[in-house]
Amino acid sequence: MNATVAAITWRAMVGRRRALLLLALPFVLLAFAATLRLAGVADAGSARIVLGAFALGTLVPLLGLIIGTGVIGPEIDDGSIVYLLSKPVSRLSIVLTKLAVATACIVLFAVLPTLLAGLLMAGNDRGLAVGYAAGGLVGGVAYCALFLLLGVISRHAVVIGLLYALLWETLIGGYVPGARTLSVQQWAVSLTSSLVDEGTVHADVRLAAAVPLLVVVTVGATVLAGQRLRSLTLAGED
Amino acid sequence: MSTIQIDRVSRWYGNVVAVNDVSMTVGPGVTGLLGPNGAGKSTLIHLMAGFLPASSGSVTLDGAAVWHNEGVYRRIGLVPEREAMYDFMTGWQFTLANATLHGLPDPGAAATRALDTVEMAFAKDRRLETYSKGMKQRVKMAAALVHDPAVLLLDEPFNGMDPRQRLQLMALIRRMGADGRTVLFSSHILEEVEQVASHIEVVVAGRHAASGDFRAIRRLMIDRPHMFLIRSSDDRELAAALIADGSTAAVELDARERALRVQAVDFQRFVALLPRLAREHGLRLYEVSPSDESLESVFSYLVAT
Numbered sequence: 001m002n003a004t005v006a007a008i009t010w011r012a013m014v015g016r017r018r019a020l021l022l023l024a025l026p027f028v029l030l031a032f033a034a035t036l037r038l039a040g041v042a043d044a045g046s047a048r049i050v051l052g053a054f055a056l057g058t059l060v061p062l063l064g065l066i067i068g069t070g071v072i073g074p075e076i077d078d079g080s081i082v083y084l085l086s087k088p089v090s091r092l093s094i095v096l097t098k099l100a101v102a103t104a105c106i107v108l109f110a111v112l113p114t115l116l117a118g119l120l121m122a123g124n125d126r127g128l129a130v131g132y133a134a135g136g137l138v139g140g141v142a143y144c145a146l147f148l149l150l151g152v153i154s155r156h157a158v159v160i161g162l163l164y165a166l167l168w169e170t171l172i173g174g175y176v177p178g179a180r181t182l183s184v185q186q187w188a189v190s191l192t193s194s195l196v197d198e199g200t201v202h203a204d205v206r207l208a209a210a211v212p213l214l215v216v217v218t219v220g221a222t223v224l225a226g227q228r229l230r231s232l233t234l235a236g237e238d
Numbered sequence: 239m240s241t242i243q244i245d246r247v248s249r250w251y252g253n254v255v256a257v258n259d260v261s262m263t264v265g266p267g268v269t270g271l272l273g274p275n276g277a278g279k280s281t282l283i284h285l286m287a288g289f290l291p292a293s294s295g296s297v298t299l300d301g302a303a304v305w306h307n308e309g310v311y312r313r314i315g316l317v318p319e320r321e322a323m324y325d326f327m328t329g330w331q332f333t334l335a336n337a338t339l340h341g342l343p344d345p346g347a348a349a350t351r352a353l354d355t356v357e358m359a360f361a362k363d364r365r366l367e368t369y370s371k372g373m374k375q376r377v378k379m380a381a382a383l384v385h386d387p388a389v390l391l392l393d394e395p396f397n398g399m400d401p402r403q404r405l406q407l408m409a410l411i412r413r414m415g416a417d418g419r420t421v422l423f424s425s426h427i428l429e430e431v432e433q434v435a436s437h438i439e440v441v442v443a444g445r446h447a448a449s450g451d452f453r454a455i456r457r458l459m460i461d462r463p464h465m466f467l468i469r470s471s472d473d474r475e476l477a478a479a480l481i482a483d484g485s486t487a488a489v490e491l492d493a494r495e496r497a498l499r500v501q502a503v504d505f506q507r508f509v510a511l512l513p514r515l516a517r518e519h520g521l522r523l524y525e526v527s528p529s530d531e532s533l534e535s536v537f538s539y540l541v542a543t
Contacts, residue, residue: 002339003338004335004338004339005339007335008324008327008335011324011326011327012324012326015326016326078320078322079318079320079322080320080322080323080324082289082316082318082320083323083324083332083335083336083339083381084339085289086287086311086314086315086316086382087308087311087336087339087340088308088309088311088312088340088341089308089339090308091308230306230308231291231306232289233284233289233290233291234284234289234290234318
């Protein structure tokens with residue numbers, strides 16, 4: 001970990017207009033939850049649907065994509081990463097630091113709003129609010145690690161990430177049960193399912209499979225990102 | 239005192255060869271890397287700075303490979319060509335961050351010293367995005383100097399600078415070289431290079447074309463066949479007089495252009511001869527223009543020899 005890298009990354013993430021983009025989705029979630037509550041239709045049933053489809057199904061992957069690629073992609077694109085890389089600092093520690101900042105952002109913009117929305121709609125009835133927040137956290141970290149790696153290896157990280165989230169997880173995962181085994185979202189749901197009251201949330205992937213997969217993807221993507229950053233070539237003008 | 243050694247280095251991208259079997263040694267003092275745009279100067283600097291692996295050959299700093307070696311940055315300061323910095327930071331924050339990233343014992347003092355060196359202390363509390371190009375260049379320089387490196391690599395540092403900024407930077411680079419640092423900067427302008435560099439390496443089309451002090455490079459550029467286009471009151475008579483002298487190798491009557499094309503092999507003698515001949519033969523010279531003075535043709539001549 002490197003405090004200077006963390007400070008620069010944090011400022012680049014939340015110090016500018018991008019922060020507004022990060023705030024928009026959690027705002028929609030909270031506004032929706034508040035509306036349901038005011039309308040008197042908020043209960044464990046509606047909370048499960050909103051948190052499952054919107055919080056874990058949309059907010060977490062999208063913010064994971066924006067934040068995961070955002071902590072490193074723009075710097076590589078515009079070349080300013082050279083000021084971090086021309087230093088005797090281990091590349092893995094740069095990646096770890098950026099992942100830590102991404103995690104902080106995910107907690108702030110996705111996990112806490114999920115928890116709040118859950119509490120707003122159903123208290124912590126059947127453990128839903130905490131369960132979905134915990135699922136959002138592990139899923140969010142895995143997304144960040146994955147999309148950070150994507151940001152290091154490709155200039156088209158956002159597009160590829162969107163294709164993964166929309167096509168693979170949502171579309172193919174929706175029709176082909178087998179695809180769900182290889183879906184960050186389903187692993188997160190598996191964790192949520194194990195934390196809430198039994199029978200409340202259905203999971204396609206067993207916890208015994210989901211946890212190792214989450215760990216392998218998060219750690220593997222981080223180590224690989226460190227290696228790729230070490231071999232990053234900066235293209236010259238000629 | 240540090241030395242960069244480039245040993246039979248080639249670098250290609252797919253089918254495109256950017257650097258072709260180049261060997262050079264860059265030692266203390268100021269070295270200018272001279273070449274037209276697209277010659278591979280940037281690629282060479284990236285190779286030396288450890289931001290590009292050689293496809294073949296080796297790049298070392300005092301015997302240690304620079305690629306995949308983060309430790310070399312303790313001795314290298316790099317001033318990249320690209321403008322992008324962390325624009326939301328002030329000059330001070332940016333320089334301080336660079337000092338801290340180097341793990342210096344007293345980063346604050348180092349940042350202050352570096353900003354003083356480049357004379358940017360007056361604007362250190364302004365955000366980088368408010369800086370002019372010349373100011374950005376100087377803060378980039380401060381960031382590169384913050385750990386007092388033995389080697390300083392600058393990629394096209396004079397690009398886009400106004401004359402006053404140019405002079406300031408030239409003085410700074412000269413001073414860095416006089417301090418015993420190994421300074422290398424790239425440029426496509428000979429006049430720029432010869433004002434600053436004690437030693438010049440010329441690259442053209444990815445190949446190492448020439449090497450030496452600026453006098454040697456100048457001589458190479460002057461002592462080459464020069465092409466002239468001449469219009470006079472009697473081209474045919476002038477042609478006869480010119481070919482009789484040893485300073486010309488070829489004279490052609492270009493009927494379409496209604497002009498003479500002359501290849502002069504002895505530049506100094508030819509430029510003295512031409513007006514004298516014109517006077518002796520009572521000819522008027524309407525136009526005398528060098529027809530291949532573009533830098534590219536000068537460089538391509540250097541490569542061919």
